[in-house]
Amino acid sequence: MKPKKLFSSKNLLTLTIVLAIISLSLFSIKIFPSVNAATRDAIQSINPNQLLEQVVAEKGILDLRAKNIRVDGPFTLDGEWEFYWDQLLFPEDLQADGKQHILDKRTDIVIVPSNWSKYSIDGESLPNEGYATYRLKLYVSASEIGKVGSLYIPSVATAYTIWVDDVELISNGIVGKTREEMLPKELSQVASFPIQSEMIEIVIHVSDFYQRKSGLWESITFGTSEHILAVREHNIIFQTFIIGSIFIIGMYHVVLFFLRRKEFSPLFFALACFGIGIRASLLSDNLFVYFIRDCGWDAAVKTEYLAGVFGLIFFLLFKQLECMVDIPKIIVKILVGCLIVYGIFVLVTPTYVFTTTVYVMFALAFLVMSTTLIVTIIRLLRGREGAYLNFLGVLVLFAAVLNDIFYYGQWISTDELVSLGLFFYIFVQAVNLSRRFSKSFDKVERLSVDLQELNFSLEQKVHQRTQQLQKANDNLIKMEQARGKLFASVSHELNTPLTFIQGYIKAMIDGVIDKEDSKYLRSIYSDTQLMAHIIKDLQELSKLESGHVKFSYQRIEMLTFFRQLYDKQKPIVEKKGLVFHYHENVTRQDGLSEVMGNIDPKRIEQVFMNLVINAKKYTQAGGIISIETSIVTIDENHYLKLGVIDNGPGIPEKDLPYIFNRFYKVQTQEDSEIRGAGLGLAIVKEIIENHGGTIGVESVLGEGSRFYFMLPFQFVQVEYLEGIS
Numbered sequence: 001m002k003p004k005k006l007f008s009s010k011n012l013l014t015l016t017i018v019l020a021i022i023s024l025s026l027f028s029i030k031i032f033p034s035v036n037a038a039t040r041d042a043i044q045s046i047n048p049n050q051l052l053e054q055v056v057a058e059k060g061i062l063d064l065r066a067k068n069i070r071v072d073g074p075f076t077l078d079g080e081w082e083f084y085w086d087q088l089l090f091p092e093d094l095q096a097d098g099k100q101h102i103l104d105k106r107t108d109i110v111i112v113p114s115n116w117s118k119y120s121i122d123g124e125s126l127p128n129e130g131y132a133t134y135r136l137k138l139y140v141s142a143s144e145i146g147k148v149g150s151l152y153i154p155s156v157a158t159a160y161t162i163w164v165d166d167v168e169l170i171s172n173g174i175v176g177k178t179r180e181e182m183l184p185k186e187l188s189q190v191a192s193f194p195i196q197s198e199m200i201e202i203v204i205h206v207s208d209f210y211q212r213k214s215g216l217w218e219s220i221t222f223g224t225s226e227h228i229l230a231v232r233e234h235n236i237i238f239q240t241f242i243i244g245s246i247f248i249i250g251m252y253h254v255v256l257f258f259l260r261r262k263e264f265s266p267l268f269f270a271l272a273c274f275g276i277g278i279r280a281s282l283l284s285d286n287l288f289v290y291f292i293r294d295c296g297w298d299a300a301v302k303t304e305y306l307a308g309v310f311g312l313i314f315f316l317l318f319k320q321l322e323c324m325v326d327i328p329k330i331i332v333k334i335l336v337g338c339l340i341v342y343g344i345f346v347l348v349t350p351t352y353v354f355t356t357t358v359y360v361m362f363a364l365a366f367l368v369m370s371t372t373l374i375v376t377i378i379r380l381l382r383g384r385e386g387a388y389l390n391f392l393g394v395l396v397l398f399a400a401v402l403n404d405i406f407y408y409g410q411w412i413s414t415d416e417l418v419s420l421g422l423f424f425y426i427f428v429q430a431v432n433l434s435r436r437f438s439k440s441f442d443k444v445e446r447l448s449v450d451l452q453e454l455n456f457s458l459e460q461k462v463h464q465r466t467q468q469l470q471k472a473n474d475n476l477i478k479m480e481q482a483r484g485k486l487f488a489s490v491s492h493e494l495n496t497p498l499t500f501i502q503g504y505i506k507a508m509i510d511g512v513i514d515k516e517d518s519k520y521l522r523s524i525y526s527d528t529q530l531m532a533h534i535i536k537d538l539q540e541l542s543k544l545e546s547g548h549v550k551f552s553y554q555r556i557e558m559l560t561f562f563r564q565l566y567d568k569q570k571p572i573v574e575k576k577g578l579v580f581h582y583h584e585n586v587t588r589q590d591g592l593s594e595v596m597g598n599i600d601p602k603r604i605e606q607v608f609m610n611l612v613i614n615a616k617k618y619t620q621a622g623g624i625i626s627i628e629t630s631i632v633t634i635d636e637n638h639y640l641k642l643g644v645i646d647n648g649p650g651i652p653e654k655d656l657p658y659i660f661n662r663f664y665k666v667q668t669q670e671d672s673e674i675r676g677a678g679l680g681l682a683i684v685k686e687i688i689e690n691h692g693g694t695i696g697v698e699s700v701l702g703e704g705s706r707f708y709f710m711l712p713f714q715f716v717q718v719e720y721l722e723g724i725s
Contacts, residue, residue: 074223082135083110089133091166116215131207138200150192150228152221157213158184163203179209184297211355246277268318275311280419309343362405386432393428397421551600558597577621585630597713611644618648643708651699660685
């Protein structure tokens, strides 16, 4: 029975729409520019029928007298604030009857929230390091007098003190005019105060000598205590849920790793989850510090950066194992190496140094996610399993990383989204994992059916295997017989010249022939040469058959090469009184003439000479030997065919199938005077086959023989057609 397809195209489309809705819902909580997530939820929990109308400060004044704080609130204190650079002014200093000369000296209007490094005073941009005073006059309606107002301060870089109506309300760290005087601390806080008049004066001292961020870079929220507590609770609950989910999934993958320790991808994914989870806990409301109270600011910032680097490294290693075929290892090594170097840099340098290099980390994060996205797209185009859902998850995570790069670079006003993006990616991975398990179960079922069928056919397979073993045994017997024949042939071929040598020497010893007779000495020398030749041929043939001969292949123009071999042999052949011709049966188009082959020139010359010498042996004086070349195409593969043709006695038809066997010699009256071991053609055959070619013979008894071989070649800017000689 065919298993039911769990993820048809229709189901995948439906699932994609559902995931997209979930993704957009999660992202919409964070990215409306006019309202942050916690604020909007707090408003809707108090009065769902009201929409937030954004009011901004102008020239240091935020007028909310037309608003009902309980109904319309809470409000972000964004807009134009008074700004006093290089001054720590107390509320009494800012009164009309106070130190007016200080106000006249350096006062400016700046936009909050923003890093003060983006401000310019007297045409000069401010540095990251320094100290300043912020001031805002907040007007509320008379009906709010006597009630309690609250402020939610998410993050100020890097120490601050807040006064409301001349009363010190709250502080974070110690504000100072030098790095030695100040104590950095970055923790979101809530502070409440009684509303005593329509005008609420807010004065904030801020100093930063420790990191790239500076000043009021995040929005401060004002509202009733119910509003602010709802904002705070929502942020903490939401952040705890996301971070807790990431850690739980990470632990789940650790368990998967311990169940199967050979598979490292679950471990790498778990470590990536832990890294990103720890980093997320150090952002926004800084839950990490709530759990570890003794953690200093410097250690927290280092942990934030190192956790990000740690998460990127193991996420990339996880994707490498998941996409092993598609992602180049060199890219992974380079990126991991850069991340490790950057992590060491963060570890050994103070915060005021490494925080200024955050754009290096942004660049590395962008490269990691870009690589991951590109590889995911490639997998999608190649139709890899689970690539569709994986692409969706990586795309959302890539968008979240891109958002965080822009957000922490203060190019956009959204919020941290990597933890949300990872949460969505984990969800997609869970769906992919479920698909994988489902397919694995289906595969197990199919394998069970296959196993049953295999059991039914086992006897037949055993019988077939027995026949194969019997056939192999027969082949071994034949090989043993062939070995015996080989030894007999070698013994015979060596014994014949050895017998002649022994006879001549015995005759010389007995005085039958003269020891000084050079005729018999030449015969003895000739027989020893024959024996040496047989032994040499046997050694060469053995090496060729066992693959121990090294071929020195070169790219050579073959027609020119064979023409040169012909020219080299021509005087030797003609010296015997033979006619030696060369026919190039190839026409060339457009004047182009290169036929390139990958051959060992010395070995091919050995083949050529062997065939020519054989033809010369069996051709009488006045006979003709011809060399012919032509082009043959077989299954769209091109071969250069070279034939050596003689008009000698020819070869009987019964001998043709065995002519290339070792020690095989045609016995005729004409060749009774010709001595040889019958190994030359066997060597020639091995050489040609090692070149990927073929060799053959055609012969008519009494008319002559045609030995030919074919070698593969490639056209190089030329087209050849087989010609007619």
